[in-house]
Amino acid sequence: MRKKVVVISVIIVLFLSLPLFPENSSDLRIRAIKLIRSSIVADTHEDAPTTVYKGESITIRREKGQIDFPRMLEGGQNSPVFAIWIPNKLDNKDPEVYALKVMAATLKEIYKNEKLAEIAYSSDDIERIVKNGKIAITFSLENASVFHSVEYVNIFYKMGIRMASLTHMSSNYLCDSSTGKEKWSGLSPLGKEIIRRMNKVGMIVDVSHLSDKAVEDILSISSAPIIASHSCARALAEHPRNLSDKLIKAIASKGGLIDVNFASFYLDGTFIKRYKEITKRYKQLIKKLEERYPEKGKEYETKLEEIKKDQKKEYQNAKPDLKIVVKHIKYIKELVGIDHVGIGSDFEGIGNSAPRGLSDVTHLPDLVVEMIKAGFTDIEIKKILGLNFLRLYKEVEKKKTLDL
Secondary structure (H helix, E strand, C coil): CHHHHHHHHHHHHHHHHCCCCCCCCCHHHHHHHHHHHCCCCEEEEECHHHHHHCCCCCCCCCCCCCCCHHHHHHHCCCEEEEEEECCHHHCCCCHHHHHHHHHHHHHHHHHCCCCCEEECCCHHHHHHHHHCCCEEEEEEEECCCCCCCHHHHHHHHHCCEEEEECCCCCCCCCECECCCCCCCCCECHHHHHHHHHHHHHCCEEECCCECHHHHHHHHHHCCCCCEECCCCECCCCCCCCCECHHHHHHHHHCCCEEEECCCHHHHCCCHHHHHHHHHHHHHHHHHHHHHHCCCCCHHHHHHHHHHHHHHHHHHHHHCCECHHHHHHHHHHHHHHCHHHEEECCCECCCCCCCCECCCCHHHHHHHHHHHHHCCCCHHHHHHHHHHHHHHHHHHHHHCCCCCC
8 A cells, every 4th residue: 555655656756847848849739738737627427437446447557548547647637527337237236236336446546546636526626626736536427227216316426426327328217318219208207306306416417328308308307507428419420329409509508518529439420330341341351261270270360460450550540530529629619609518538438439649638738739729719728628517517516405
């Protein structure tokens, strides 16, 4: 334990002792880093808890994945929302037990690094923790199938959950999913009760992954502004997971927020087609290789490795670059205004489908550079990075009527 604390302390010292800007930094990159260093830098959906639950540490810099504490420091991120994802297959199999295990593992990781990160239970906490130079971590639920009744909303709020979406890829007993079979034509009767209770306790309602009708139901019920924590614009990329112009406008009209997802599948409407074509072609190549080498010896393994390497390279080249993220942000800004758009990367939950140039959290300065190139002002960028989320959070807190 003592050894790990020393390691983290060394990381912080080394980070703070680095020159603020590399010698070869461009003027735009210097401006981008300055903006990040002086901002609340939120990301409203990161799947770090699942990564931690699988046994990986986010204390050290990892070779894979997209986030860990060292890389957050490097990229300048200081207020992420850690989503506790509950697979829909557990909806009727004690999902609260799984959620508690994931949260416990994540809390243990954070507590081991209390000099570096701290749990935020309010918008004020976020501001205080960031001001003190630490990472402020807010917890959310992705698929709130743990809410068997309104009392469960109270329980999970007391445990630190400050945001929740009602389902994930499949429809459940609370609502319909954007990618599942319709069961309720929106929200179930219990789902409606859950939304009202979330408003009362001050828990942010997240509508990413929900069907259009479910989002409409929530908008008609919620007394507080809502968030789509990791969704893109359907007008730019046709996918049921993305939001239509009608829904974007409706969410914004009630003070809500749409935070852009970094998955190429949702950013680029043509990427899925290219991905499927590449997958099919290389599957056929592997099949032919197996027919040629039925014994699967050393030569087979060598050629298989070459095929997989080529497939990975082609897959990488097929992805859009990070400018596509800015394109979605700009589209939403022009549609409903700068106060209603932010970032919800879905890091650790999107595999290797992040756009070229945005493979992990260390590339946030590169994203900001592209925002500057696209004509965003400094204050607009600060709003996108975190001020919009902070504003929404405070408005949700103001609507709170039940103290727990």
